[in-house]
Amino acid sequence: MNRALRLLRRRLVGSVFVLLIVVVGTFFLLEAAPGDAVDAYIGSIGGDAGLAELLRQRWGLDQSTGTRLAAYLWALLHLDLGHSVAFSRPIRDILLERLPNTLLLMGSATALSFFLGSALGIVAGARPGSFRDRFLSIGSLALYAVPGFWLALVLVIVFAVDLRWFPIAGIETIASGKTGLARAADIIHHLVLPVTALGFIYLALYLRMMRAGMAEVWRQDFVLALRARGIPRRRIVLAHVARNALLPLVTMLGLQSAQMLGGSVVIESVFSVPGLGRLAQEAVTARDTPLLLGIILISAVLVVVINLLVDLAYAFLDPRVGASEAGA
Amino acid sequence: MSLRRFTRTPEAVAGVVVLALLAIMALAAPFLFPGDPQSIAGPALVRPFQDWAFPLGTDRLGRDVLAELFHGARTSLAVGLAAAAASLAIGTIVGTLAGFAGGIVDEILMRITDAFQTVPGFLLALAFVSVVGPSLGVVVIAIALSAWTGPARVARAEVLSIRERDYVASARVAGMHPLAIAFREVMPNALPPVLALSSVMVAGAILTEAALSFLGLGDPNRVTWGGMIAEGRAVLRTAPFLSIAPGVMLVFTVLGVYLAGEGIVENSAVKRGLA
Numbered sequence: 193m194n195r196a197l198r199l200l201r202r203r204l205v206g207s208v209f210v211l212l213i214v215v216v217g218t219f220f221l222l223e224a225a226p227g228d229a230v231d232a233y234i235g236s237i238g239g240d241a242g243l244a245e246l247l248r249q250r251w252g253l254d255q256s257t258g259t260r261l262a263a264y265l266w267a268l269l270h271l272d273l274g275h276s277v278a279f280s281r282p283i284r285d286i287l288l289e290r291l292p293n294t295l296l297l298m299g300s301a302t303a304l305s306f307f308l309g310s311a312l313g314i315v316a317g318a319r320p321g322s323f324r325d326r327f328l329s330i331g332s333l334a335l336y337a338v339p340g341f342w343l344a345l346v347l348v349i350v351f352a353v354d355l356r357w358f359p360i361a362g363i364e365t366i367a368s369g370k371t372g373l374a375r376a377a378d379i380i381h382h383l384v385l386p387v388t389a390l391g392f393i394y395l396a397l398y399l400r401m402m403r404a405g406m407a408e409v410w411r412q413d414f415v416l417a418l419r420a421r422g423i424p425r426r427r428i429v430l431a432h433v434a435r436n437a438l439l440p441l442v443t444m445l446g447l448q449s450a451q452m453l454g455g456s457v458v459i460e461s462v463f464s465v466p467g468l469g470r471l472a473q474e475a476v477t478a479r480d481t482p483l484l485l486g487i488i489l490i491s492a493v494l495v496v497v498i499n500l501l502v503d504l505a506y507a508f509l510d511p512r513v514g515a516s517e518a519g520a
Numbered sequence: 521m522s523l524r525r526f527t528r529t530p531e532a533v534a535g536v537v538v539l540a541l542l543a544i545m546a547l548a549a550p551f552l553f554p555g556d557p558q559s560i561a562g563p564a565l566v567r568p569f570q571d572w573a574f575p576l577g578t579d580r581l582g583r584d585v586l587a588e589l590f591h592g593a594r595t596s597l598a599v600g601l602a603a604a605a606a607s608l609a610i611g612t613i614v615g616t617l618a619g620f621a622g623g624i625v626d627e628i629l630m631r632i633t634d635a636f637q638t639v640p641g642f643l644l645a646l647a648f649v650s651v652v653g654p655s656l657g658v659v660v661i662a663i664a665l666s667a668w669t670g671p672a673r674v675a676r677a678e679v680l681s682i683r684e685r686d687y688v689a690s691a692r693v694a695g696m697h698p699l700a701i702a703f704r705e706v707m708p709n710a711l712p713p714v715l716a717l718s719s720v721m722v723a724g725a726i727l728t729e730a731a732l733s734f735l736g737l738g739d740p741n742r743v744t745w746g747g748m749i750a751e752g753r754a755v756l757r758t759a760p761f762l763s764i765a766p767g768v769m770l771v772f773t774v775l776g777v778y779l780a781g782e783g784i785v786e787n788s789a790v791k792r793g794l795a
Contacts, residue, residue, distance in 0.1 A: 206631075206634070209631050210631060210634045210635045210638055211635075211638070213631060213632055213634075213635035214635045214638060214639055217635065217639075221647060221648070221651055224651055224652070225651040226651075333775065333778065333779075334771070334775065336723075336774075336778070337723070337770075337771045337772075337774035337775040337778065338767075338770075338771055339727050339730050339731060339734075339746075339767065339770050339771075339774075340731070341730075341731055341734050341746075341749070342730075342749055342763070342767035342770065342771075345749065345753065345756065345763050345767070346764065346767070348756065349756060349760045349763075349764075353756065353757055353760075447637075450637065450638065450639070450640045450641065451640065451641070451642075453640040453643065454640035454641055454642025454643055455642065457642055457643065457646065457731075457735070458642075458731050458734060458735065461735060472643060472646060473735055475650075476646060476650045476735065476736075476737065477736070479650070481647075481650070481651060484646070484647050484650060485647065487643065488639055488640075488643050488644065488647060491639065491640050491643055492635075492638045492639050495638050495639075495640070496638060
C-alpha cells in the first residue's frame with residue numbers, strides 16, 4: 193500500500209503542473225477568440241456602448257491580461273468556470289449535468305473495445321500466421337480506417353432506419369415516465385448503437401496490441417520450457433502467453449481515454465446523446481467559447497484522473513512498479 | 521532488389537495502387553470536372569447509375585456527386601499530407617530540443633507535451649478551428665496541434681541515445697554551436713524512427729479533417745468528404761448513398777495510406793537489418 197501511495201503522490205504533483213499548463217493554454221485561446229463575454233452577452237440580450245463599458249468594468253474585463261489570468265485561476269480554484277451565454281446558466285452546472293452520460297458511454301465503449309479486442313487478439317495471437325490471424329489482422333485494419341462518425345451513420349441506416357431494432361437518437365425515451373429497471377433497460381436500448389460505434393473504432397488497437405504482445409512472448413525461453421514440459425497448448429496460450437501480453441494493454445486504457453473523449457464528440461453528435469461531446473458541438477454552433485474551454489478543462493481533469501487510476505491498477509497488477517523510487 | 525521485395529507484399533502493393541488512383545483523382549479533378557463542384561449542376565437527388573450525365577447521381581441541392589468526390593480527394597490528400605508534415609516537423613524540433621538540451625528545458629518541454637496529450641486532441645482541434653475560423657490553413661494547423669506529441673516523444677528518445685555518440689562529442693570539441701550540433705548533426709540521424717510514423721500521421725490527419733468537416737468546421741469554400749457525409753445526413757432515410765459513398769472513399773484512402781506506409785517501413789527496416 194505504501195508503494196501505491198508513493199506512486200500516487202508523485203503522479204499527483206506532476207498532474208497539477210500539467211493541468212496548470214492546460215488552464216493557462218485555454219485562457220490564452222479564450223483571449224485569442226474574437227469578442228469577449230460582454231460582446232456575447234449584449235449580442236444575446238441587446239444593449240448599447242455605455243452598457244458594454246459598464247459591464248466590462250464590473251466583470252473586470254478592462255484589467256490587464258495578467259490580472260485577468262489571476263482572476264481566472266482564482267475563479268477556477270473555487271470551481272467557478274464562468275457563465276454560458278448560450279444556455280444562460282453557470283458552465284459548471286451544465287458540465288456536471290452532461291458528465292454522467294459521457295462517462296456511461298465511454299465506460300461501456302472502453303469495456304467493449306478492451307474485452308472484445310483482447311479476446312480477438314488472443315485468438316489471432318494463439319497461432320501467429322494462421323488463417324484466423326491474417327483474417328483478424330486485415331479486419332482490424334479495416335476498422336482502424338473507418339471514420340467513427342461514418343460507422344455510426346451506417347449503423348443508424350442499417351439497425352435504426354431499415355431494421356428498426358434500435359432507436360435513432362437520444363439516451364432515453366422522452367417523457368416515458370419509466371423508472372427503475374424499466375428506465376435502465378430503456379437507456380441500455382438507446383446506448384447499444386453509440387457504444388458499438390465508439391467501441392469498435394478503438395477495438396482494433398487492443399486487438400493489434402494483444403497480438404503483437406503475444407508474438408513477442410512466444411519467442412521467450414520460458415514458453416519453450418513450458419512446451420518442452422508438455423503443457424497443453426491451450427493452457428500455454430491462456431495462462432502464460434496471453435497473461436503476460438495483457439499488462440501493456442492496461443496502460444493503453446489510460447492513454448486511450450483522451451482519444452476516446454475526442455471520438456465521443458462525433459458519436460454523441462450523430463446519436464444526439466446529451467453528453468460532453470454533443471455539448472462541445474453545441475458550443476461550437478452557438479459560438480460559446482467559454483463553454484467549449486470549460487469542456488476542454490473538465491476533459492483534461494477526467495483524463496488525468498483516469499490515468500491515475502490506471503497507474504494504481506497497474507501497480508496493483510505488477511508488483512515491480514514503484515517498488516523502488518529510483519526504478520520508476 | 522528492394523522494389524522486388526516490396527512487390528512481394530501484396531498489401532503494400534494494394535496500398536500503393538489505391539494511393540496512386542486517389543492521387544490521379546485529385547490531380548485530374550479540375551480537368552475532368554472544371555468549374556465549381558459546389559455549384560448546382562442538375563436536378564436534385566438523381567439516383568446513382570440512372571442518368572449518365574451524373575453517373576453517381578446528385579445531392580439534395582443538385583450537385584454532381586462524382587465531381588464532389590473527385591474534388592474531395594484533393595482536400596483530403598492535401599490536408600492529410602500538410603498536417604502530417606507539420607506535426608512531424610513540430611514534433612521533431614521539440615523532441616530534438618528537449619532531448620539534446622536536457623535539464624530544465626527538457627523538463628518544461630515534456631510537461632507541455634504532457635499537457636497537450638492530456639487534452640483530447642480532437643477537442644483541441646475543434647476549439648482551435650472554432651476560435652480562429654475555418655479555412656484550409658487553420659484546419660491544417662489545428663490537426664498539427666493535436667498530433668505533434670507522438671513524433672516529439674519518439675524524436676526525444678532517439679536524440680537521447682544519439683547525443684552520447686562519439687561524433688557528437690567530437691563536434692563539441694571542434695567548437696560547433698550546440699544548436700548547430702542539435703539540428704545539423706543529431707536531428708538528421710534521429711529522423712528515421714520519426715518518419716516511420718508518417719503513414720499513421722497522414723491516416724490520422726485525414727480522419728480528423730473528415731470529422732471536423734462533418735461537424736461543419738471544414739473550409740466552407742472546398743468540397744470535403746466529411747462535409748458531404750454531413751450533407752447526406754439530412755436525407756439519410758431516402759438517399760443513404762449520399763452519406764455512404766464519401767465514407768467508402770475515406771476508408772479506402774486511409775487503408776491505402778496505412779498499407780503503403782507499412783510496406784515502405786517494413787521494407788526499409790529489412791534493408792537496414794541486412795546492412
